Amino acid sequence: MSDDWLNKINWSEDGLVPAIAQDAVTGRVLMVAWMNYEALKLTAQKKEAVYWSRSRKKLWHKGEESGHFQKVKEIRVDCDSDVILLQIEQQGGIACHTGRESCFFSKLENGQWVDVDAVLKLPDEIYKK
Amino acid sequence: MSDDWLNKINWSEDGLVPAIAQDAVTGRVLMVAWMNYEALKLTAQKKEAVYWSRSRKKLWHKGEESGHFQKVKEIRVDCDSDVILLQIEQQGGIACHTGRESCFFSKLENGQWVDVDAVLKLPDEIYKK
Numbered sequence: 593m594s595d596d597w598l599n600k601i602n603w604s605e606d607g608l609v610p611a612i613a614q615d616a617v618t619g620r621v622l623m624v625a626w627m628n629y630e631a632l633k634l635t636a637q638k639k640e641a642v643y644w645s646r647s648r649k650k651l652w653h654k655g656e657e658s659g660h661f662q663k664v665k666e667i668r669v670d671c672d673s674d675v676i677l678l679q680i681e682q683q684g685g686i687a688c689h690t691g692r693e694s695c696f697f698s699k700l701e702n703g704q705w706v707d708v709d710a711v712l713k714l715p716d717e718i719y720k721k
Numbered sequence: 722m723s724d725d726w727l728n729k730i731n732w733s734e735d736g737l738v739p740a741i742a743q744d745a746v747t748g749r750v751l752m753v754a755w756m757n758y759e760a761l762k763l764t765a766q767k768k769e770a771v772y773w774s775r776s777r778k779k780l781w782h783k784g785e786e787s788g789h790f791q792k793v794k795e796i797r798v799d800c801d802s803d804v805i806l807l808q809i810e811q812q813g814g815i816a817c818h819t820g821r822e823s824c825f826f827s828k829l830e831n832g833q834w835v836d837v838d839a840v841l842k843l844p845d846e847i848y849k850k
Contacts, residue, residue, distance in 0.1 A: 621743060668826075
């Protein structure tokens with residue numbers, strides 16, 4: 593497979609684009625992380641989400657520590673070619689490092705953020721040493 | 722309503738966060754744009770999406786030119802407090818400036834980007850002078 597398709601992406605100055613992981617079945621938005629050229633290329637090759645960790649400054653094969661890999665069913669890009677949308681199957685049903693299904697568990701209610709989703713598994717159980 | 726909740730957001734160095742607009746009924750991801758402090762504050766006040774246009778460097782009340790306002794049903798933030806997720810009702814059924822329902826109409830198929838969604842209305846008809 594040629595890599596030409598990667599040249600369509602409008603990478604930011606730091607060489608990144610945001611990537612949304614959406615549950616392919618329920619449609620729930622699970623998380624947003626960042627990808628560089630290599631991460632997006634690997635995501636397409638492996639059919640598993642690979643991001644660029646801005647904090648650790650390295651490629652991050654999602655699930656490499658937790659076992660919560662993201663099987664990629666579809667890759668889309670938006671009209672400006674600067675945001676990626678993945679349809680995924682979330683292994684273990686947990687995308688968030690807090691042990692929740694989705695990273696978007698905090699909801700604005702009457703001027704306050706309220707955590708409305710349950711923790712399915714404690715982080716200590718997810719990231720076993 | 723106090724503005725304290727806005728201080729939870731981890732704005733980037735340039736004072737922005739990405740905001741995802743998701744159809745509140747179908748779950749389809751319609752677009753991603755950017756918000757600064759003022760845009761997010763106005764979004765919560767008006768219950769209509771207000772973004773920060775990075776190209777025009779000004780607040781952008783989505784729909785101000787097209788009439789395609791986005792009624793905001795819910796606002797969430799992710800675990801890192803640096804991405805906003807809106808559940809919206811898209812007026813006119815068109816979120817994308819190309820006249821499509823969603824900005825994510827380009828799908829990776831066998832190493833090529835393929836436009837898979839129909840144009841519902843021509844841009845010239847949307848942005849009448």
